[in-house]
Amino acid sequence: MDGHHLPPSHQSPPAQPERRGSFNYDIESTDAAWRGAHTASEALMRYDDDGTREPLLRKRTTNTTSQIAIVGANVCPIESLDYEIVENDLIKQDWRSRKKKQIFQYIVLKWSLVLLIGLCTGLVGFFNNLAVENIAGFKLLLTGDLMLQKRYFTAFLAYGGCNLVLAASAAAICAYIAPAAAGSGIPEVKAYLNGIDAYAILAPSTLFVKIFGSILGVSAGFVLGKEGPMVHTGACIANLLGQGGSRKYHLTCNWLRYFKNDRDRRDLITCGSAAGVAAAFRAPVGGVLFALEEAASWWRSALLWRTFFTTAVVAVVLRGLIGFCRSGKCGLFGQGGLIMFDLSATIPSYSTQDIVAIIVLGIIGGVFGGLFNFLLDRILRAYSFINEKGAPYKILLTITISIITSACSYGLPWLAPCTPCPADAVEQCPTIGRSGNYKNFQCPPGHYNGLASLFFNTNDDAIRNLFSSVGTLLGPISDLDPGLFALLGAASFLGGTMRMTVSVCVILLELTNDLLMLPLVMLVLLISKTIADSFNKGVYDQIIVMKGMPFLEAHAEPYMRHLVAGDVVSGPLISFSGVERVGNIVQALRITGHNGFPVVDEPPLSEAPELVGLVLRSHLLVLLKGKGFMKDKVKTSGSFVLKKFGAFDFAKAGSGKGPKIEDLDFTDEEMDMYVDLHPITNTSPYTVVETMSLAKAAVLFRALGLRHLLVVPKTPGRPPIVGILTRHDFMPEHIHELFPNLHKSH
Amino acid sequence: MDGHHLPPSHQSPPAQPERRGSFNYDIESTDAAWRGAHTASEALMRYDDDGTREPLLRKRTTNTTSQIAIVGANVCPIESLDYEIVENDLIKQDWRSRKKKQIFQYIVLKWSLVLLIGLCTGLVGFFNNLAVENIAGFKLLLTGDLMLQKRYFTAFLAYGGCNLVLAASAAAICAYIAPAAAGSGIPEVKAYLNGIDAYAILAPSTLFVKIFGSILGVSAGFVLGKEGPMVHTGACIANLLGQGGSRKYHLTCNWLRYFKNDRDRRDLITCGSAAGVAAAFRAPVGGVLFALEEAASWWRSALLWRTFFTTAVVAVVLRGLIGFCRSGKCGLFGQGGLIMFDLSATIPSYSTQDIVAIIVLGIIGGVFGGLFNFLLDRILRAYSFINEKGAPYKILLTITISIITSACSYGLPWLAPCTPCPADAVEQCPTIGRSGNYKNFQCPPGHYNGLASLFFNTNDDAIRNLFSSVGTLLGPISDLDPGLFALLGAASFLGGTMRMTVSVCVILLELTNDLLMLPLVMLVLLISKTIADSFNKGVYDQIIVMKGMPFLEAHAEPYMRHLVAGDVVSGPLISFSGVERVGNIVQALRITGHNGFPVVDEPPLSEAPELVGLVLRSHLLVLLKGKGFMKDKVKTSGSFVLKKFGAFDFAKAGSGKGPKIEDLDFTDEEMDMYVDLHPITNTSPYTVVETMSLAKAAVLFRALGLRHLLVVPKTPGRPPIVGILTRHDFMPEHIHELFPNLHKSH
Known part of the structure; x- marks a missing residue:
């Protein structure tokens, strides 16, 4: 599961996460956020065809789009791939350390790999024919x-x-x-x-x-x-x-x-x-x-x-x-x-x-x-x-x-x-x-x-x-x-x-x-x-x-022009503080399958609540596994994490091979410790304002090959993030379930 | 010229625009905005190679990149093309009015046109050969x-x-x-x-x-x-x-x-x-x-x-x-x-x-x-x-x-x-x-x-x-x-x-x-x-x-990773109020060659200063030419403009064929009237937060084929727009002029 969706509805509903010490927006506040956005899209619909002026009633706030699909002959859960370049302190440190030699090595390897792919595929193709004949x-x-x-x-x-x-x-x-x-x-x-x-x-x-x-x-x-x-x-x-x-x-x-x-x-x-x-x-x-x-x-x-x-x-x-x-x-x-x-x-x-x-x-x-x-x-x-x-x-x-x-x-x-x-x-x-x-x-x-x-x-x-x-x-x-x-x-x-x-x-x-x-x-x-x-x-x-695969088309559907990004955001949103209690993270990872969590610095870490970026589940798991914990909730220079981990520790493992939250054990003492998420937070996630037309947000999402698109509020004085859009939020079935009155032809 | 750049330095510098009644950010405030952003990028540079820790001194705030290029054998001014879909009230009205018939007409026309292109090019190619032989x-x-x-x-x-x-x-x-x-x-x-x-x-x-x-x-x-x-x-x-x-x-x-x-x-x-x-x-x-x-x-x-x-x-x-x-x-x-x-x-x-x-x-x-x-x-x-x-x-x-x-x-x-x-x-x-x-x-x-x-x-x-x-x-x-x-x-x-x-x-x-x-x-x-x-x-x-053409590469340059979007924004930024005085618009169009202007609603039009969107020069010129003016500064439903103009009035004319500000004349009375920009404002311009990595902003700009990318502030309490990025702001010569200490190899 990509973002902030609940598991599919046919699974048992998870317990509410523990909220102590964490800067979470609960369902109500997320709700409020989309309600504000919704007004904007109602205004958009004002000039609709005569006779069909009923307001676009939004039915529910969770995305119940299936997170499973038929792959080959079996039904199995699906995940999205991450094509976005993560820009966090660790990876930036790695970039700086890369020398010309490594870049050359990379290029040579790339060409060697495609050569090997060609050789092997050619051999297999020939072997197939030979065996069949x-x-x-x-x-x-x-x-x-x-x-x-x-x-x-x-x-x-x-x-x-x-x-x-x-x-x-x-x-x-x-x-x-x-x-x-x-x-x-x-x-x-x-x-x-x-x-x-x-x-x-x-x-x-x-x-x-x-x-x-x-x-x-x-x-x-x-x-x-x-x-x-x-x-x-x-x-x-x-x-x-x-x-x-x-x-x-x-x-x-x-x-x-x-x-x-x-x-x-x-x-x-x-x-x-x-x-x-x-x-x-x-x-x-x-x-x-x-x-x-x-x-x-x-x-x-x-x-x-x-x-x-x-x-x-x-x-x-x-x-x-x-x-x-x-x-x-x-x-x-x-x-x-x-x-x-x-x-x-x-x-x-x-x-x-x-x-x-x-x-x-x-x-x-x-x-x-x-x-x-x-x-x-x-x-x-x-x-x-x-x-x-x-x-x-x-x-x-x-x-x-x-x-x-x-x-x-x-x-x-x-x-x-x-x-x-x-x-x-x-x-x-x-x-x-x-x-x-x-x-x-x-x-x-x-x-x-x-x-x-x-x-x-x-x-x-x-x-x-x-x-x-x-x-x-x-x-x-x-x-x-x-x-x-x-x-x-x-x-x-x-x-x-x-x-x-x-x-x-x-x-x-x-x-x-x-x-x-x-x-x-x-x-x-x-x-x-x-x-x-x-x-x-x-x-x-x-x-x-x-097969039920959430395929993203290259173009936006016409009805998306009548909605804004805030309209399709679904809750609940779970976010972390820049320096977060270990227990909260473990809890959030255990009860949800979310892949990305927004990181928000609130006072005293910053003057006002401020969106730091997005942290990935896989990176959190590596950090938790390495037990890079601190006693107190203080912002560090990040050097502790930077010394303890290399960028390649966070590299993506093969499908299903990374650490899992079920395999990690923590003592009660560890659960009450804190961890500085800043070094592993992607500080440049792509964002759209909640009033951005959904059609244009979809084009952005698809053109850049995103997995998470952060929706930020338009007006000041509100929490710095409204929600996260993922692949499933752009699926026609999700949108039409939210807005049953939406005309498909538009 | 695309956005908010001054004309090329070898031309005579324009006079400062008249600021009466208009919600403009002057050079100083823009300056302040980038200075805030600059701090962020200095932090980014903290871990640089030993011996080269001098702060990245930014030299100036205007983009002096040439806005002219050699085309064929002559030097002439260049403009950018607008690939972004403009979503304003007028165009949305037009979408709603489009019937199946028009869509069919469009498809048939498209295929007929490519057929004609093929026929004509084939004929010309043959004629060329025949004549030469x-x-x-x-x-x-x-x-x-x-x-x-x-x-x-x-x-x-x-x-x-x-x-x-x-x-x-x-x-x-x-x-x-x-x-x-x-x-x-x-x-x-x-x-x-x-x-x-x-x-x-x-x-x-x-x-x-x-x-x-x-x-x-x-x-x-x-x-x-x-x-x-x-x-x-x-x-x-x-x-x-x-x-x-x-x-x-x-x-x-x-x-x-x-x-x-x-x-x-x-x-x-x-x-x-x-x-x-x-x-x-x-x-x-x-x-x-x-x-x-x-x-x-x-x-x-x-x-x-x-x-x-x-x-x-x-x-x-x-x-x-x-x-x-x-x-x-x-x-x-x-x-x-x-x-x-x-x-x-x-x-x-x-x-x-x-x-x-x-x-x-x-x-x-x-x-x-x-x-x-x-x-x-x-x-x-x-x-x-x-x-x-x-x-x-x-x-x-x-x-x-x-x-x-x-x-x-x-x-x-x-x-x-x-x-x-x-x-x-x-x-x-x-x-x-x-x-x-x-x-x-x-x-x-x-x-x-x-x-x-x-x-x-x-x-x-x-x-x-x-x-x-x-x-x-x-x-x-x-x-x-x-x-x-x-x-x-x-x-x-x-x-x-x-x-x-x-x-x-x-x-x-x-x-x-x-x-x-x-x-x-x-x-x-x-x-x-x-x-x-x-x-x-x-x-x-x-x-x-x-030839000096500002060609956008598909990938970001490595040194862009060390900068943020706010770093390269150049001033002065001229923005309009949602309901703006005609004189201010005329003045702004006369003294600059900017193609896009942010529209900001301020009290009493809204509760707090709020970014409405972006208005294009060509659309402003059509509106001014049609003289859709009002006596008072009040927000209308836009129906006046929507009735007076059709979406095709704003369609892009051939190169150099649209109305020009020099050809329009206004009485003093007209200059003191107001015009409601909301119906022609693109309410969904693509935006990035000022702390977005420049490399990722460049990827966004290029992948979506943008002409203007709006940079919004990260922290609350500041004007709702920091600046506009255009093609010229991503050019290596501009960036290296701003940051002479930036290592090209990085």
Whole structure:
């Protein structure tokens, strides 16, 4: 939990904190503060449309927005990430002590890390393909051999059995080792890069399960995309490297301490997600644009070059390894594994008829993309209902789907007619005893089964086959190459589901290595995206909403213009004195999950109550653990704390690895001692005046990637802080719960 | 001038404003305010390195940073752009009145505009090439014919004379019509997109001169890049279309009023600059990445798709027109004009030796790139010294350079040996009577002059020739294709001068249509950029600094961490009362160039002095022009102003087109009347507390694209505003003038 919110309403309500000696604003005073602000926003609403002049009644003062979300397949608590640079005395001392050497070290490390991310992601991407091609290839060969012996039922048992075992293993490792690895992974990575941290989402165990789960799943014949798992894998690798290994597995590294903060980790994970796409499609520029367009919420110019470097490393690694495999040293891995279309026909010119056909394709893709997203949402909701019942049910669900899939892919080809082998086939036809594109199935010699060629192949080969058959359907309408039409169809559908445009465009360009079809791809994407956008959101955004993640949009919602920052501040606010009693701090940390506490100096520490800044929960815990306590409530020079602690003691530990208040013990004597919070207080938190328009406060919050935004009073003579805004306070559900009369359309 | 700065010190100092009845903080009180803040920053400096503990003495309180800059070839005043959303009563009323229809209209218009930008830029780009190929082609043919008749001196006169006339015309239209069109144009566009507006930088006259000036200049044999002029042209086109035509030339359009603000114009101009690169190199993806990497200071996800759409339109237009020209209907315009390399050899693999050669190439490119930037800076400084003397000197300078260029390009080939024509030449060799790549020059039949082929060609053909000859030099070292080496050499040099990486990479990819060389290009770019970065800045950044433009960097400088916002605030601050006397406003507008004035309500308008917000100069001028005055100093409901004015009356006019204070006349009676500023006051200006770290204030200022950042006091009992920070207050020269003891390295 970020700021000053109460735990979610379905948990037991906490006891009121002990207030002795502490400068706390209780609920009433916070209430009063927002009431003052509220008057201002009522004035704002005075000129509203006729007939709807009811005052904006505010319903309650606590934020009951859920602090939990679905991550992978499990429900777990979420935290926000801290991108703000903390400026306290300790860190300033550290800055001053940093020499040129350390800065140079940092830069070299950064580049080494992105190089490593590229190398590892490239290797994993290649390993994935190699494993799938070999496992699935073995399975398909076994089935094919049995079918050649006319032992059709045994063949089905072998085929279905292999699928079942593979699927069940995938489900089991996911359910028992890392439930966070379930699903595409892109929504989780996107949410992480937006500042939402969930337990284990990028943990080493998740990485392990993601790699092997997707290998097993794809080998089991499930139709899984490679983009999502690879993006998640890349992000996990980046996180693992950036954390200096994992303390859990005793793989730590002290020289990575510079990266122990959310800002640098964010950069690395952005590179990782770009590397993932690059590894999935061997598309380095496409990977960069994917990170820019879809994954990252914050982008800096320096990041462009760094992500590009990472994806280029991936491309080089893949190129080298595929070259190595061409010599036949990789088992059943032949040309396959990494799609590379060859549009043999160049596109010299296109007629009006072709353009019409392409526009129709765009419309179809848009409609079907929207429909796909709608159905996916329903299915995922149904799944998560089953998933909630526990791990055995997850495995059962997977097994059921595996059996259905096996039955379909084995049964359907029987309905397809046998096609005579083309005379000019480059490959052996029908393919016997090896993986290939012309599957004999039940057909007589010299013939192949088209549907079997689709189902009895690994995904990449199947896509190639699918494209060439689909493209043929449009042959009568247009003179363009069927392969090109098939590619445009894929673009159209992708535009309709994912709503990415530039990156899809560039990925397809990189797959086909033909720039001349660019205008056609753009046209089809523009149409399908526009049409699908009128139905619903993009698939990843939709999943983020479904999972309940508090995603911050880049723009403010129109209704926020009618509110001010003070309107949405929710209580109770717990603040500390600059020199605070240990007991009060411990109590506050125990009864709330707040991450940031305002520090206020009151007389005699200052002439009048004065806002010193903001202190973070994690920093308080380090200070408490180090027991830097004093007997009396006096303001010190801070040198005691500055000597006892270094800045890196306060560096952010990996997710869930910092000290916890439950693990700390204090004697009664210690509880009555005092601690000087000034050295660890961020003296430059970003603030807004309570009458600041909520829309502009939201823009500030999002543009700077904040976790806490302090709201200060406009008029003098009041306590120096009104409240803290966090991510959850900008969520539409919170605002609409507070102001049920607010028009959504405004 | 942006905020509260005095005019530049070399202008005559203004008289003190009349203070009667107005709530102004005079210099003394502002001074006191910063002195309070200064104490805080002295405390910050307490732990400084040993030996350098002298207090940070602040030298003066006014910002003497120059408010003028060199734009093109002339010195002119600069203004900042307003990207902040103004939230005042008038605009809020307008929001409420906007219906779905208007929003739809806005979206359709936006897409139509970017479509138009793409179309126009594509057409202009093609027209440029066509004109150059024809004019220069005619000139070269004439010279060639005379040389064939052995009339070498006449040939030189014809050649030099053509060049002279073309060069002089280019210089004349630039000097007399639009001096802002001089130079590359990229630094100016980059500065504009950073928020720096200069008179006429994107005006229609600039567009006209840019197009014809670059045609004449290139035809005159000057070695000019096409990227810069095309980017500037694209930006001018975007600005022209976004302004709804030009009022000066009676080409206005009322339905474009939605775009009369700096935010939407910024988006359009970003699209325009991307379109320019796309038109120069026929590289749509490269254009987008150029805009992202080099041109734009602020980027939104929505912009990606819009710029890509624009550049795709450019690509389609160029493709169509070049196809049309293939049929020979465009005079001397043949295959030329738009570079498209064909690397015939594929790159199957590269050895260690090749990699070493490429690394050497990268180092050479980096060193020469840095040297080039250094020399360019010196030459441009010398030129601007001459340019300052007036238009005739500019033309004289151009003529001198033209004569030198002509003499060199005519003279040097005489020193080159004649090469026998290759047996397998695809083209006619030597080329006689038409433009081509094998120039006979003084050579006997069957031979060609290599240098003449370089000099006696239009730029694009020359680059092709240069590449194939340069590449051959490295033949002995490496087995790679000479053409590829030449391309890598170009990348290396571009990386060393421009320091763009991803966009150069992608532009080269798009020119060659070969993705497989990507890793090599990246390697060479990485090396050359890194090396050159250790010498100096990129060429465009260097020119921006040389021209004196107050460019805001995305990151804060390290020394800013040691200062607080209150430290750099400079006086005098002029503020208005919520209901202000007309005379005071007129006086303030007359004696200062400030763009924003804080509005403060004092008793009896409020209980205590209270900051209402910020009012803009342009809005005040509209209000004064409309004479919305009252007899008495009373707070109204604002309905008077709300009825008299619409939000679009306050929309931003084109550069230099709004009402001016000098043009307004007031009677003595009017001067003693009052005006209610509340309806036009932006009630949600962004504020920081005076003790906010300057580094974090700078990040806020830059991330949100602000023009004014209000600094409010930390402690109660003081006037509610300390000062206003503008772009100029964050400039290193201002800060180092204020604090001469500040260590730059910190």
